[in-house]
Amino acid sequence: MESGPELLHPWQGEPIDYRCVALRFSREPGSPGLGIALPDRIARAAPRRRAEWLAGRRCASEALRLLTGQGACPGMAPDRSPLWPDGTLGSISHSGDMAVAIAARAGTCLAMGIDIERVMSGQAASEIASEALTPWERHRFEGDAFSVTLAFSAKESLFKALYPLLRRPMSFQLSELIARDDQGTARLRLVEELSPEFPAGREVEARFARLGDLLLTRVLVLA
Ligand SMILES: CC(C)(COP(=O)(O)OP(=O)(O)OC[C@H]1O[C@@H](n2cnc3c(N)ncnc32)[C@H](O)[C@@H]1OP(=O)(O)O)[C@@H](O)C(=O)NCCC(=O)NCCS
Missing domain, CATH: 3.90.470 (Ribosomal Protein L22; Chain A)
Structure with a gap:
């Protein structure tokens, strides 16, 4: 409709x-x-x-x-x-x-990215885990389909934000979801250096919200 x-x-x-x-x-x-x-x-x-x-x-x-x-x-x-x-x-x-x-x-802001994903089933989450999650995330989020969906979606948002700045291919292994709270705030941390402005260890805030069976995330890079 x-x-x-x-x-x-x-x-x-x-x-x-x-x-x-x-x-x-x-x-x-x-x-x-x-x-x-x-x-x-x-x-x-x-x-x-x-x-x-x-x-x-x-x-x-x-x-x-x-x-x-x-x-x-x-x-x-x-x-x-x-x-x-x-x-x-x-x-x-x-x-x-x-x-x-x-x-x-x-x-x-310097950059912004948004992503919307259907919240994954347990099976979909385990199928995507090896591509979308780092080994640390796989260990931490095993059996937690919501966190897998959030990590995947936040990384998609991060990619869309950073691509216009960096114009380089990226992979889901370059960042990981290190925290989230119950108010819809999460943090991603870069695992490797993407550029001098985006060194390994730099953290980026993401926000997330449920829209029915969908999960919406956004990433803003402020400076
Ligand atoms: C490009 C990519 C984000 C598109 O994802 P998708 O599954 O088609 O999903 P979405 O519907 O959420 O997003 C598609 C929209 O993203 C936008 N988009 C596509 N490529 C883009 C890019 N390079 N930069 C910014 N936005 C882009 C487009 O608007 C596109 O929609 P359109 O083609 O209808 O205009 C995805 O395929 C990808 O390459 N992801 C990499 C993620 C990653 O490496 N993350 C780690 C960051 S450290």
Whole structure:
């Protein structure tokens, strides 16, 4: 069942001003494009991929409209990262029938990433553990599918935040989830140096929130 883009306030007391928008969408052929021009790659893609791309762009456009008064649609780089309009930055994610985007004014933070994931079953968590978790995390989160999902999602958010700054491939082994509390705050620690600004041991805060059976995470890099 398709709805309109909806402004979310998943977390209180955030350090910067941003807009976070979600949209429940259908992956069936015929989902509305609402005048958004499709890059060639997306125009040629399967209908399900087109639908998720459009849903993410609709969220991004609405987040930008709410932030700046202008609902521009981010472009798409050859490496698939979104190209945000001058003076803004943000991030996009989709999972199942839900898309989400976050946008802020450039200068309020260095980088931001968002991710949405279905909370994994025990079996899915154990299947993904060897790729997504470090040996220390595997030991610590064995049998805890929620923590595995959180580690996976927070690392996806971290990647999306850092990629525009570092433009390098990363792996799930480069960071680990070292803490989380009951108020939706978690911490990731870099296991290896990514750059002089991101040395091994640097910690990055993540926030997380449940949206039904989905888990939403965001990472902000403030400076
Ligand atoms: C690129 C990646 C994040 C995409 O994940 P996904 O499973 O398709 O999931 P999502 O729906 O959450 O995110 C997709 C969106 O991320 C955005 N994205 C894709 N590549 C990106 C990049 N290089 N940088 C920032 N954002 C990117 C896009 O907006 C994309 O949606 P779109 O193609 O419809 O525009 C994932 O495949 C990946 O490579 N992850 C690496 C994680 C990692 O190494 N973490 C460790 C960090 S230390």
